[in-house]
Amino acid sequence: METILEVKNLGKTFPIRNFIGRTKGGVSAVDRVSFSLGAQGTLGIVGESGCGKSTLARLLMRLIEPDTGEVNYRDRNILSLSGGPLKEVRRQIQMVFQNPYSSLDPQMTVLDNVAFSLWANGSGKAEARQAAYEYLDAVGLSRTHADRMPGSLSGGQRQRVAIARALILKPEIVIADEAVSALDKSVQAQVLNLFQDLKKEFALSLIFISHDLHVVEYMSDEVMVMYLGRVVEKGPTERIFGNPAHPYTRALLASAPSLDVEHAGSGAPALAGELPSPLNPPSGCRFRTRCPLATERCARETPALTEVGPGHQAACLLIEESKSA
Template sequence: MDDSNTILEVSHISKTFRSKNIFGRTTSEVSAVNDVSFRLQKQRTFGIVGESGCGKSTLARLVLRLIEADGGRVMYQGHNLLALGGEELRKLRRDIQMVFQDPFSSLNPSMTLLDNVAFPLWVNGTSKQDGRIAAHRYLEAVGIPRSSAERYPQSLSGGQRQRVAIARALVLEPKIVIADEAVSALDKSIQAQALNLFHELQQDFRLSMIFISHDLHVVELMSDTVMVMYLGMVVEVASVEDVYAQPYHPYTQALFKSTPSMDVTHKKLDGFKLSGELPSPLNPPSGCRFRTRCPMAMETCAEHMPELIEVGDGHTVACHLYGEADVARRAI
């Protein structure tokens, strides 16, 4: 992979949440994100997919330092964001903005749409007048007319609110936008409009994007590269074409098998439908965390945690079903 084209590099980032009793002693630990690494390429979209509770949103918040990581690095423009503070961190944070799942809770109901969008600029020192001029421009870019700028969030539909949230993320002219389940709360018809809008804005503003979703079809539509997560860990990474043509990990295969499709010509992948619930992150399974739901689990799966190995050009998978001999055989 071309390092010169990498805009964001996340290396070995982890987070464990700890509960303590009144005496300050740790009583329980939740392993939310475990040793995750990935690279985001300039003006490309990196998709992250997995069931609810797999650590996708926590990972996004770790990248932005909305939650402090236990370890690892987040490299942007030669700086480790996890090691910065004060004004230096604030300046770089302007370049990485987030669109949250629930637009209503992320907007201030007591402020007009115009002021909601202008607010990030005011916080960063822009005058009231200049902030509102810029806010008008970005509201119009996402399809909110100037005549609606003085309305309040509660008067809008869910799709319109999400457009305002997108405008607010763009008003600081970021290089990277993280969309965390940004369309999952919308009706399907509105989802399509929002996804088309993301595509258009990515081209117009030359954005790099991290797109998080539990919906495989949405990730396929939006992404160039896909990372599949399970219970805080990475199980497969590949280009969107490769992972949708040939998923290797049993969990990825099960996700495809369990996802409904309205396309009668859609390829039916071999595998099993995903069943049961995620194990508790308070007490994750030993070895491979997916083994308790995997019909192909072996003895070694309980004893050793699988490492990510390359099974194709840029296609990596963490599964004991694949070893060096298997990869060499598949290459023949």
């Protein structure tokens, strides 16, 4: 599979300032994150709230500027671009946010919300509106919805509008940041199936961010697991869910609700304890304070991602030890 997006050692620390404006530390939100996305593939990014998933998405879009690293789209580091070249890349990488109501203009009709992206990129209003009708149809909304205001739509309908607005620029990559988490389960299923259909119809590559493991498993070809800003495991979906290597991944899977009676209660213990503060993360392995397998070495050393299978890596000192034994 052709690689179209490659991220290398991306990092972002937000400074913490006191009441007189002096820096007194920082929050390491994303720490040396690397991954790649193949053409027409789907990468699922999963982890608890506060693990850095949404910050990573905003770094990829340059809504936030990273401190370190590279984001290479078709061999061009978009972090070095500005002006026209950056604008063109942004047409190719679009984002669907968690809350569609806050990302839509409540004073504009549904049609004009979708058409606006084309206006902003120089298209005439008549041309943009005609295209907007076509993309509303593609996401399952009729012309009767086009003249309505976003506030009169259901949550699922608003999310469809947000998806149409992202697609109208004909991007190659769509980043969906918790795009179904605010929806009812039945509506979630409809929107997830819509994403799958649109991926095929428009030859899209997806980065699908969610805290819901079942959603990630359904949507993704590959999965990346994050914990306190770091990648702890990544690999093909079937390996991550069928043979997880990192204690955190195993605990997440054990904590997820399951309808599989045969496997209920089996496997690793469920995730316990509170997520440490990102203001003062644990030394060494950041998961060690919640890990039942932690040793003294885990407090001293930061584990690197280690190959555990074809295309499958995990960052755990116990894995490193077993490899060297």
